[in-house]
Amino acid sequence: MSTSAxxxxxxxxxxxxxxxxxRARFRRHAFGxxxxxxxxxxxxxxxxxxxxxxxxxxxxxxxxxxxxxxxxPALEHVDSSSGSIGTAVNNAIVALVEIIVAAPxxxxxxxxxxxxLFDAHAADQMPYIERLADYWGDLCASPEIASRxxxxxxxxxxxxxxxxxxxxxxxxxxxACLTSLYAAERYDDLLDVLKDESYWPYKRWAAKALAxxxxxxxxxRLAESSRSPWANDLDIELLCEDLLLSSxxxxxxxxxxxxxxxxxxxxxxxFRSVCKKYPHKKASEVLDDLVTETPGEExxxxxxxxxxxxFDEAIxxxxxxxxxxxxxxxxxxxxxxxxxxxxxxxxxxxLRWLVEGYGYEVTxxxxxxxxxxxxxxxxxxxxxxxxxxxxxxxxxxxxFGERFVTKVLGRQLGLS
Numbered sequence: 242m243s244t245s246a247x248x249x250x251x252x253x254x255x256x257x258x259x260x261x262x263x264r265a266r267f268r269r270h271a272f273g274x275x276x277x278x279x280x281x282x283x284x285x286x287x288x289x290x291x292x293x294x295x296x297x298x299x300x301x302x303x304x305x306x307x308x309x310x311x312x313x314p315a316l317e318h319v320d321s322s323s324g325s326i327g328t329a330v331n332n333a334i335v336a337l338v339e340i341i342v343a344a345p346x347x348x349x350x351x352x353x354x355x356x357x358l359f360d361a362h363a364a365d366q367m368p369y370i371e372r373l374a375d376y377w378g379d380l381c382a383s384p385e386i387a388s389r390x391x392x393x394x395x396x397x398x399x400x401x402x403x404x405x406x407x408x409x410x411x412x413x414x415x416x417a418c419l420t421s422l423y424a425a426e427r428y429d430d431l432l433d434v435l436k437d438e439s440y441w442p443y444k445r446w447a448a449k450a451l452a453x454x455x456x457x458x459x460x461x462r463l464a465e466s467s468r469s470p471w472a473n474d475l476d477i478e479l480l481c482e483d484l485l486l487s488s489x490x491x492x493x494x495x496x497x498x499x500x501x502x503x504x505x506x507x508x509x510x511x512f513r514s515v516c517k518k519y520p521h522k523k524a525s526e527v528l529d530d531l532v533t534e535t536p537g538e539e540x541x542x543x544x545x546x547x548x549x550x551x552f553d554e555a556i557x558x559x560x561x562x563x564x565x566x567x568x569x570x571x572x573x574x575x576x577x578x579x580x581x582x583x584x585x586x587x588x589x590x591x592l593r594w595l596v597e598g599y600g601y602e603v604t605x606x607x608x609x610x611x612x613x614x615x616x617x618x619x620x621x622x623x624x625x626x627x628x629x630x631x632x633x634x635x636x637x638x639x640x641f642g643e644r645f646v647t648k649v650l651g652r653q654l655g656l657s
Contacts, residue, residue, distance in 0.1 A: 261304055262289055267311040272319050276326040279319050283312070283329045287336050294340050302344035305337035306354045310361040313369040321367070330369045338376045351382060355390065363413050374416035378424025387424035394418035395434065404437045419446040428454050441472035445480060457484045478502040495519050500534050508538075512545035524549045532558065540564030547572055552583045559590040566591040566600040567607060573614040581622035588615025592632060598641035608649040629654075 263286035272279040286308050294301030312330060319326050341354060358380070362373050373380075381387035394414045401412035422431040428450040435447040444467050451460035461481045468477060482502040485494035503514040508531075515527050528551060532542055539561035546555035559569060569591035576584040591611040594600060600607065612632065619628035633654045639647050647656055 259293075259300060259304070261307065262286075263304075263308060264311070267308065267315040269314040270318055271315040274318060274320045276319050276321070276323065279316055279326055280329040283333050287333050290337065290340060294343075298340070298344045299346050299350070302341045302346060302354065305340045306357055309334070309337060309370055309373065310357060313361070313365045313367055316369055317367060327369065331372055334370060334372055334376070338373075338379060342376075342379050342382055346382075348383075348386060351386060355380060355386070359414070359417070362417075365413075371413075374414070375420065377417035378420035378422075381421060381424055384425045387421040388427065391418055391421040391425055391427060391430070394421065395430070399434055402434065402438050402443065415443065419443060422446075423449060423453070426453070439467070439469075441467050441469070441477070445476065448480060452484050457488055460484055475502065475504065491519065491521070495522065500530055508541045509545040509548060512542070512549070516549075525551055525554065528554060537562055543572075544568055547587075552580065556583065556586040556590065559587065560593070563594055563597075563599045564590065566595045566603065566611060569594070570607065570611045570614060573611065573618060577614055577618035578621055581618040584618035585615055585622060585624070585628055588612075588618060589628075589631060589635070591615075592635055592646070596635055596639045596641065596646050603645070605645075605649045608646050612650055612653065 263282070266282050267286070272282075290301050290304045290308065293304060312333070316326065316330070321327055344351075346354070358373060362370055365371060377390065378387050381390055395418055397412050398415050398418040400408050401410055401415050403409045419431060419434070422428075422434070423446055431450045432447055435444060438444050438447070445464070448460040448464045448467075451457070451463060461484055464477050464481050468474060478498045479502045482494050482498035485491075485498070499515060499519055503511060503518060505511040505514050512528065512531060515531065516522070516524055519527070528542060528546055528549065531545075532539055535541070539558045540563050543555050543559045543564045546552075546558055555572075558564070569587045573584040573588035573591065576587070588611055592608075592615065595603060595608055595611060615628060615632065616625060619625040632650075633656070636646055636650055636654055637656060650656070
């Protein structure tokens, strides 16, 4: 009968024999200052590891550990000012952590992986794999291993978080310790370590520990009391929202945190995120609440309203505050046949903001497109003459700058 040690040795032999394509590409200082070649190679490496994971989860986890060991030294010369390379590495970490956690490895193999990752994290100078510590409790994969790591790290962590300035200092393993304590369900120890801490990325684990003990109201109060110029408000709101949702307090979660906690990169994505999280809310109600949440930015919600088929609301929003003329023109183009009445008003709004001087890098073609699609919609709606008169009156009132719109459309409108 094979022993656990035999299985570990066999896994080591297989891992050493496997030829990873990414290995040679991620030697120290392998990349110059351009980030795109490095980003491409990172994606290729993750794809290679995921492919292996479909057949051999343990070997894939070994590859994930190897990649995380090699990635930071390879990227030391890459220009990280745009943030794109950091995002690529963070995305890779998320994907590879899942693979390592899911691998059915014995404790000895997992401990080897963890020690290698901890050493790589300690040597991470830029740092690129700093976020790995956020997942340390998950990487341990069992409360027993997590507790062993917590025991190993808790002494230095207490010193690093000491209120005594002579003792306090940076320790790269602080978050690894906190997440290990949480994974080991040692909530009292976690709260004790953090009793004097004010730094939110650490203190959030105290809030999570309170919640795990069933003290969700106390956890929310702790999180709310942690707001400061140095705390991440979005992270606080997400945590509090999750605590309320997990308690079944959906309406309270929506009212207190739902809108801000769902903020996304675009207004349309923000709207969709809220609607997905709170499906019992009408789309029109969510839209109204988001508009109220962002005074002076009503026009930016046009596309979200349009996509939700709230056409009347979309036009009203487009006329309340500046809205991208190009966005409005695309709407006029897309709906000139299937909803010409909406398309006319979208096109008129585009022309209005162009006349008033709004828009980014506006060209004569933008003006012509707004006019053309508005008139096509008007022809489809049987009101071309009336719409032409509206456009004529609008453009004739132009007084901004050098009257750019008048110059472009003057001949069509008889204004030149």
